[in-house]
Amino acid sequence: MPLNVVNDRDGSSRILLTDPAGSTAEVLLYGGQVVSWRNERREQLLYMSSKAQLKPPKAIRGGLPICFPQFGNFGALERHGFARNRFWSFDNDPSPLPPANQQSTVDLVLKSTEDDLKIWPHSFELRVRISISPGKLTIIPRVRNTDLKAFSFMFSLRNYLYVSDISEVRVEGLETLDYLDNLMRRERFTEQADAITFDGEVDKVYLNTPTKIAIIDHERKRTIELRKEGMPNAVVWNPWDKKAKSIADMGDEDYTTMLCVDSGAIETPIVLKPHEEWRGRQELSIVSSSYCSGQLDPRKVMERTWIVDGPWIARNVKNASVSSALQIKDCEAYINCPNCYYRVDNSNVLTPWPGLPKGVKFEPTDEEVIEHLEAKCGIDGLNPHILIQDFICSVTQDVGINYTHPQNLPGVSKDGTSVFFFNKTAHAYQNGQRKRRRITPTSLKDESVRWHKTGQTKPVILNGVQKGCKKIMVLYKSARKGLKPEKSNWVLHQYHLGTEEGEIGEYVVSKITYQQPKQWEKTIDESESSGARGGLTTPKTTTPTQAKPVISVDEDEIAYDDTKMVHDSFAEGLDNIQEASYGSTSDRGAQVAGNVSVIEDNLVSKKVEASSCLVEKNPNYGNVDIGSGNFSVSDLENADLGTLPDLFSLASEDSLLNWLGWF
Ligand SMILES: O=P(O)(O)OC[C@H]1OC(O)[C@H](O)[C@@H](O)[C@@H]1O
Numbered sequence: 120m121p122l123n124v125v126n127d128r129d130g131s132s133r134i135l136l137t138d139p140a141g142s143t144a145e146v147l148l149y150g151g152q153v154v155s156w157r158n159e160r161r162e163q164l165l166y167m168s169s170k171a172q173l174k175p176p177k178a179i180r181g182g183l184p185i186c187f188p189q190f191g192n193f194g195a196l197e198r199h200g201f202a203r204n205r206f207w208s209f210d211n212d213p214s215p216l217p218p219a220n221q222q223s224t225v226d227l228v229l230k231s232t233e234d235d236l237k238i239w240p241h242s243f244e245l246r247v248r249i250s251i252s253p254g255k256l257t258i259i260p261r262v263r264n265t266d267l268k269a270f271s272f273m274f275s276l277r278n279y280l281y282v283s284d285i286s287e288v289r290v291e292g293l294e295t296l297d298y299l300d301n302l303m304r305r306e307r308f309t310e311q312a313d314a315i316t317f318d319g320e321v322d323k324v325y326l327n328t329p330t331k332i333a334i335i336d337h338e339r340k341r342t343i344e345l346r347k348e349g350m351p352n353a354v355v356w357n358p359w360d361k362k363a364k365s366i367a368d369m370g371d372e373d374y375t376t377m378l379c380v381d382s383g384a385i386e387t388p389i390v391l392k393p394h395e396e397w398r399g400r401q402e403l404s405i406v407s408s409s410y411c412s413g414q415l416d417p418r419k420v421m422e423r424t425w426i427v428d429g430p431w432i433a434r435n436v437k438n439a440s441v442s443s444a445l446q447i448k449d450c451e452a453y454i455n456c457p458n459c460y461y462r463v464d465n466s467n468v469l470t471p472w473p474g475l476p477k478g479v480k481f482e483p484t485d486e487e488v489i490e491h492l493e494a495k496c497g498i499d500g501l502n503p504h505i506l507i508q509d510f511i512c513s514v515t516q517d518v519g520i521n522y523t524h525p526q527n528l529p530g531v532s533k534d535g536t537s538v539f540f541f542n543k544t545a546h547a548y549q550n551g552q553r554k555r556r557r558i559t560p561t562s563l564k565d566e567s568v569r570w571h572k573t574g575q576t577k578p579v580i581l582n583g584v585q586k587g588c589k590k591i592m593v594l595y596k597s598a599r600k601g602l603k604p605e606k607s608n609w610v611l612h613q614y615h616l617g618t619e620e621g622e623i624g625e626y627v628v629s630k631i632t633y634q635q636p637k638q639w640e641k642t643i644d645e646s647e648s649s650g651a652r653g654g655l656t657t658p659k660t661t662t663p664t665q666a667k668p669v670i671s672v673d674e675d676e677i678a679y680d681d682t683k684m685v686h687d688s689f690a691e692g693l694d695n696i697q698e699a700s701y702g703s704t705s706d707r708g709a710q711v712a713g714n715v716s717v718i719e720d721n722l723v724s725k726k727v728e729a730s731s732c733l734v735e736k737n738p739n740y741g742n743v744d745i746g747s748g749n750f751s752v753s754d755l756e757n758a759d760l761g762t763l764p765d766l767f768s769l770a771s772e773d774s775l776l777n778w779l780g781w782f
Pocket residue numbers: 178191192198199301322354356
């Protein structure tokens with residue numbers, strides 16, 4: 120496939136790179152410069168000034184400018200050299216690099232011109248290969264001496280990273296290193312900070328840096344990992360407020376959302392004899408969530424999310440079932456992660472134990488939860504993090520999520536914090552695949568409750584491949600005869616492996632939260648506006664006239680059938696608990712088709728504009744009171760599971776809720 124080149128109206132050309140997972144990059148011939156890099160969610164990863172001019176004479180303020188043959192004002196040339204102000208060409212002969220896929224790779228070259236030779240009298244060829252792959256942007260720069268004499272040059276890839284909030288960003292990998300401070304006439308200092316954070320202008324050239332550096336964006340729960348070869352220096356630059364105002368092509372507030380962390384060969388210029396070639400390499404990779412020095416492979420390490428500040432988790436760390444050497448002590452304010460040796464320093468926290476560093480929480484992303492689950496299930500030979508039990512607690516079946524009221528699960532409180540469990544799912548019946556959602560009352564005083572799925576099952580994608588699913592469930596107080604089921608504030612996010620609706624694998628992860636009322640409303644709003652609910656939606660005011668088709672069949676959700684649960688209750692020896700029984704099971708008046716039982720909690724309070732369409736389309740709906748618009752609970756409770764009607768079938772609570780616009 121040929122290169123994807125877009126010719127813009129102003130005569131300039133943009134090269135579009137794409138990878139199969141959906142990430143993209145844009146490259147301009149002007150400066151040979153990457154000006155955009157987006158992940159598969161279309162999120163921009165590079166800063167580009169809104170005032171940037173993408174044409175001569177100025178260099179482009181943002182993206183990835185290439186500084187050659189000089190960095191900054193370290194020589195007599197214009198700042199950062201001239202390569203970023205030149206038009207580059209396509210490189211048709213990038214050998215000895217192997218041919219590359221032109222959808223995701225472009226080779227560019229800049230050769231010295233007569234004019235260049237006047238200001239820098241060395242004939243050269245500067246090449247770059249720019250390529251993207253899922254979560255990664257790779258640049259391979261090369262400089263060839265095509266002159267008759269040796270020359271030396273500086274080189275730097277300036278990475279204008281787009282960050283959420285500069286004051287929430289931390290750079291790791293540069294601690295304790297020496298640097299030249301551009302703000303102090305390039306005087307040499309030693310970095311004192313444990314990790315580099317930002318609260319003012321910074322312009323430093325770090326010396327002898329490691330091959331990998333991490334830029335951790337706490338707010339966005341994202342880490343950019345910079346790996347480099349052949350470029351021993353790293354420049355960290357942020358102009359902060361005053362300087363930003365003095366830079367014409369930068370917005371006054373732009374400094375809050377950008378950070379330059381560059382790979383460079385600056386302190387010691389590279390010397391090339393005639394015909395010699397220098398080659399460097401830089402990779403920028405996106406790693407979700409926070410970062411831990413040492414090991415960066417998210418498949419192998421589970422360290423990124425194990426530190427928390429909730430009192431329960433902290434207590435567990437303190438009493439962790441690992442050797443005392445690994446535990447946080449009251450008197451010692453730090454712990455080293457046993458896997459990656461990441462040092463959690465608690466010494467800057469004023470409040471006494473169990474305070475942990477501000478902003479550090481066990482708030483794994485969906486992707487990370489699935490990673491933890493994969494490790495727990497030993498997928499691909501992964502082992503769980505040694506301390507994972509302290510953050511995702513394993514509960515056995517008889518006290519499992521499907522058997523125990525959330526308020527009785529270990530560590531769960533109503534303060535809005537989330538608690539995670541590994542648990543096994545249970546079947547509702549001996550025969551069949553239906554999942555148990557009902558929680559067994561343990562005494563007469565206990566109310567009868569059950570989980571109901573809400574929203575669509577969300578795929579969880581790792582590196583472009585679906586690895587798991589997330590379901591959201593809400594705990595309802597079960598309906599009693601003549602009463603509406605009542606929604607509680609307990610919310611369960613259940614994660615399972617695989618791509619299918621049904622849970623597979625030995626375990627699932629359950630995240631339990633008691634939603635504070637405001638949060639709760641917000642969650643619903645967000646999931647609606649983010650499209651998380653997906654599927655069909657009908658404005659509340661409109662009565663659908665035609666039955667909508669099924670979106671997907673959620674086998675375990677079809678199963679919700681209180682009639683059967685009554686039998687279950689008896690089977691479980693609860694027949695003497697009057698409160699657990701639901702009306703007469705002999706009343707077969709309501710012949711409700713398919714999985715209508717799934718929707719009972721929602722339908723009972725639904726007015727006629729929504730329910731009537733069910734009735735109109737399905738003559739089998741017996742005791743539905745069209746006039747009042749209300750279903751009677753007993754009608755639904757006592758409904759038989761019949762065959763799906765031809766015209767109307769409801770696959771999941773979600774599809775129906777969407778259709779009804781219930782929330
Ligand atoms: O404005 P530019 O030429 O792109 O340079 C931006 C900045 O880069 C550096 O790191 C220099 O040390 C600064 O002095 C300069 O302001």
